[in-house]
Amino acid sequence: MTAISFESERRAMIEWQLRRRGISDPRVLLAMFEVPRHEFVPLAHQQAAYEDRPIMIGEGQTISQPYMVAAMTEAAQVSPRDKVLEIGTGSGYQGAILAHLGAEVITMERVRSLAESARERLVSLGYRGIRIIPEDGSEGYPAGAPYDAILVAAAAPAVPQALVSQLAEGGRLVIPVGTLQLQTLQVISKHGEEISIRELDACQFVPLVGRQAWPEHAW
Numbered sequence: 001m002t003a004i005s006f007e008s009e010r011r012a013m014i015e016w017q018l019r020r021r022g023i024s025d026p027r028v029l030l031a032m033f034e035v036p037r038h039e040f041v042p043l044a045h046q047q048a049a050y051e052d053r054p055i056m057i058g059e060g061q062t063i064s065q066p067y068m069v070a071a072m073t074e075a076a077q078v079s080p081r082d083k084v085l086e087i088g089t090g091s092g093y094q095g096a097i098l099a100h101l102g103a104e105v106i107t108m109e110r111v112r113s114l115a116e117s118a119r120e121r122l123v124s125l126g127y128r129g130i131r132i133i134p135e136d137g138s139e140g141y142p143a144g145a146p147y148d149a150i151l152v153a154a155a156a157p158a159v160p161q162a163l164v165s166q167l168a169e170g171g172r173l174v175i176p177v178g179t180l181q182l183q184t185l186q187v188i189s190k191h192g193e194e195i196s197i198r199e200l201d202a203c204q205f206v207p208l209v210g211r212q213a214w215p216e217h218a219w
Contacts, residue, residue, distance in 0.1 A: 006038050009050035013037075013066050017052045023070045031100040032070050037063075039125060040093035057091045059111045061206055064153060068185075068203060069094055072174045075187045075200060076149040078103050085144065085166070087137035087208065088153035092118035095130050098151070105130045106144045108137035110209060138210025140166045147171055154208035155183045162212055164188060164195065176205045180214070 010033050018029060038049035041063055045055050054062040064072075073094070078084060080102030086095055089109035095118070098105045107130060109115035115134040122130050133141055139162045140150070146168035152175035163173055167190040176183035185200040207214040 004038070004046075006036070006046075006050060010037075013050040013052075017065075017067050018070050021067055023067070023074055025074045027101055028070055028074045028097075031073070031097050032066065035093070035096045035100050036125070037066065037093060040091040040096070040121065057114070059114055061088075061090055061111065061114060063091050063093050064205070068201075069097060071185065071201060072151050072153070073097055073101070075174045075185070076151055076172050078149055082148035083144065083146075083168075085141055085147045085150045085163075086153065087140070087150070087163075088206075089115055089118045089132055090153060092122045092127075092130070094151065094153055095132075096122060096125070096127050099127050099130055103149075106133060106141055106147075107131070108133045108135055108141060110134070110136055136210040138162070138208055138212040142166060150174070152176070152208060153205065154213075155180070155203075155205040156208045156213045159186070159188060160208075160210075160212035164190065176203050180207055 014033050038046045041049045041055050054065050057063050078101045082103045084098050084103040084105050086107035089107040095105050095107045112134045115132050119132050138160050145166035148168050148171050150163050150173045155176045171190050173188040177186050183203050185203050187198040189196045
């Protein structure tokens, strides 16, 4: 049976969801086109993989809508050979996007069943260099620090200082911060002792659970 490529859906996603909403980095746009998003959602939802919405992937978690993945990736300004930490592996889609950009990717997922299924999926699709750590991501991964970029795909009540401390000089942390109901996507940049914060879109993510975020069952 011939695999479905969803090429027309991918092109529509790039044009209508990304370009027309301000995503302009050609490397990000190419990665979003070439990484097969439909392989990272449950089979029952593959026909909706390129729609402008998040999709449940099990264990109460989601794969973020395409625009949010692209916006976070563009804001992180990932270059080839950058070391990038992702918090919230989920299905592995964001990690695959980062790897496609040439980054060295470490990704953390506290839900072990998701971490294992993401590992199997990424290997099967040829993404063999992504390291998955099944631990609390709110405290980052000091053993791999410093990082040129950190992306957090879950909402925190405040910016975890552990993540800021693990940024390299000139590093960028992209994270949704706010209440359980509504957050703002923030970009924190580190230059020497100076920390700058830039606010982007309003957003709504699943909670970041951990010692430097929301406690278990807080929502």
